[in-house]
Amino acid sequence: MKKILIANRGEIALRIVRACKDAGYISVAIASEADRQALHARSADEAHILKGTAPRETYLNQKAILAVAARVGADAVHPGYGLLSENETFAAAVQAAGLTWIGPSPEAIAQLGDKVAARAIARRAGAPLLPSWEGDDLTTEKARVFVEEHGLPVIVKAQNGGGGRGMRIVRQHADLEGQIAAARREAELAFGRPECFIERYVEHARHVETQCLADAYGRVIVVSTRDCTLQRRHQKLVEEAPAPFLNPEQTARLTEASVAVLSAVKYQGAATCEFLLTGEGDIFFLEVNTRIQVEHPVTEEVTGVDLIREMFRIAEGGRLPENFPAVRGHAIEFRINAEDPWSDFRPTPGHIDRMHLPAGPGVRTDFGYAGGDTVPPYYDSMIGKVIVAGRDRPEALARARRALGELQIAGLKTIAPLHRAILISPEFSALHAEGFGIHTRWIDAELDRLAETAKSFVAEAAAPEVRLTDVVSFEQETSPSPATEPPPYRVGIKAPLSGVIMELCVKEGDAISLGDTVAIMEAMKMEQPVVAEVAGVVATINVAQGSFIEMDADIMGIN
Structure with missing residues (x-):
């Protein structure tokens, strides 16, 4: 090459x-x-x-x-x-x-990229699996039969693709049809394939994974474990290597299952095998990602291995070494997304007026934007990552608090204040396994508390020029708006963000109630419902399905 x-x-x-x-x-x-x-x-x-x-x-x-x-x-x-x-x-x-x-062969991608096919391979390889329905076409009727047998909650998942898209948790029988439709729609949007399957959902589980490399000569290596439990909308926000508080037996089981699954398809390249770890210590195989992962830097920081260059070497026919570097120390990655965590993680594309990235011992920053750049609304919301490393987890946590305190981004909102609140939460910063109270829905469950923590934390500790930006982000909803001429209708429904109108859920003349979903938008690869903030009758619809509109543009008028 x-x-x-x-x-x-x-x-x-x-x-x-x-x-x-x-x-x-x-x-x-x-x-x-x-x-x-x-x-x-x-x-x-x-x-x-x-x-x-x-x-x-x-x-x-x-x-x-x-x-x-x-x-x-x-x-x-x-x-x-x-x-x-x-x-x-x-x-x-x-x-x-x-x-x-x-990357891996097209055949390996086809076998493992299809989650249903991957589960069949994992089953033959002896990897533990949760109960699921994996037929050709998931319908509401088939899902109801599965729920009758295995109970609720369940999770609907896109059969192809990843990144947390096309996934919906169902806790009520009445929600099955709507959540299956939503998962299929999001899967089609993200991956061009609407197929989904259904699986029993485990509450309060951790998400752990293995970073693997495999060469053309049959050698498969687990480079490190990682923990990716901190998520929102099933998408990872914080990742660690190695996964904290795993015992040797659990690490061995993760390694054995990963090697078996990848060997079964004669895999070549970088891969990540993902698992659920329950509170009882049980491990269940989830899927294989047949690519490099967003969180690969934490593995690089604890091993000294450049995973992208290893992919180059494997693609050119090189062999993996017999003695691979052992894991040393601890690393944590924080995704910096252009989103407002206090408004249901609404994407916030826009112009970056100023950006100051942290530095110093143990700090790495991988960003795709610089100050003066504009984050467009068409793609993923992640603008970069802050990665910190230390001799052990406590040192990495201390450096993370310092690094995120140094990070300054002005012009658009990010989830950085949320990360700072997470870092001082005792459930996350615990030094022993019994105090580590994190699970995949923890952010969703604790978001209100984290929001309050973030407000006081930013007000007390941020630099003055950053503090103003962050305080505005918390207080803007109560700030008075400039006087404008009233519209010809009683109250308009405006776009909550810049994006594409994927679906109009009402038509002119329809009566709507407070809280009704009137449209569905897509921005930065995420769906966003548009909810009526007033009751009334739809007087006019100002946009067409499939059209792009700017934030605050009038979608429809209400009488």
């Missing part, structure tokens, strides 16, 4: 650009028209623009990406994470074009 096209954007694209520079490869970036001046495009050796802004026109446009690769003479493609990274059709097309695919 000499010239690598990076079929991705943002933070991960920049991460791969840097690995290319370290390894002596020429890096080729692609960018949509919205990303024309993006940091990953500015940093690569070459950058080529794809027409359009929507993912399907650009970063999911296989034909256009392969055309760029052919035009510039690239000889390899790295897909990063998300987007086309787990698309076996794209992997096969890359290989058919005579290029090196830096």
Whole structure:
């Protein structure tokens, strides 16, 4: 390999650009028209623009990406994470074009990327599984039969893809039909495939995983364990390596199951095997992610292994070493998303007026944006990651508190204040297993308390120029709005964010009540219901389904 096209954007694209520079490869970036001046495009050796802004026109446009690769003479493609990274059709097309695919074979992606097929492989390999229904087409009737046998709660999951999208927890029989429809719609939007399956849901479980590498000679290595329990909307926010408070037997079981599953498909490249760990200590296999993960830096920080360069080496036919570096110390990663955690994690795209990233011992920052950049509304909400490492978990926690205190981002809201509240929560910062009270729904359950903690924490500890921004983010709902001319109707329903109108749930003349969902929007790859804040009759609808609108634009008028 000499010239690598990076079929991705943002933070991960920049991460791969840097690995290319370290390894002596020429890096080729692609960018949509919205990303024309993006940091990953500015940093690569070459950058080529794809027409359009929507993912399907650009970063999911296989034909256009392969055309760029052919035009510039690239000889390899790295897909990063998300987007086309787990698309076996794209992997096969890359290989058919005579290029090196830096990842597993299309066959392995097809077998493991389909969660139902992956569960069958895991079952044959002896990995423990939760009860599930895995037929060809999940219907409400089939789901009801499963619930009658296994009880509630259950979770509906997209059969293809990952990243927490296309997942819905169902706790009431009456919610089955609506939640299945929502999961299918989100899966279609995110992955182009609506198929879903249903599984028994375990309350108060931890999410643990193994970072694995496998070469073409049958060697599979578990590089480290990780804990990714802190999530919102089933999407990870905080990750650690190694997973804290695992006993040797649990680590051995995770390793054995991971190696067995990957060996069964003759896997090559980087992979992550994901599991649930119950409060009773039971471990259940969830899925395999056939790509590099967002949280890969924490493994790198505790092993000294550059996982992207290992992917390069495996793709070129290299062997994994017999003696791989042992885990030393502890590392924690905090995803910095452009979201408002106090408004149901509503995406907050916009202009970054100023950004100051933390530094100092044990601090690494992987960001896809810089001060002066604009975060567009078309893609993922993550703008970067703060990764901290220490000799042990207490030192990593101390450095994390310092690092997040140094982080300054002005111009848009992020979830950084939430992270600072989490860091001083005794359930997260516990030094012993019995005090570690974190589970996958912990943030959802404790969000109100964390919000109160974050307010006082920001007010007391943040720098003055940052404090003003953060206080405004908490108080803006009570701030008086400037006087405007009243609309021709009694009260308009406005867009809560910039995005695409995926569905209009009412029509002109319909009566609506307070709290009714009148539309569903999509922004930054997340669905957002638009809820009526007044009761009345829909007088006018000002937007068409499928259209893009800016935040605060009038969706409809109410009489």
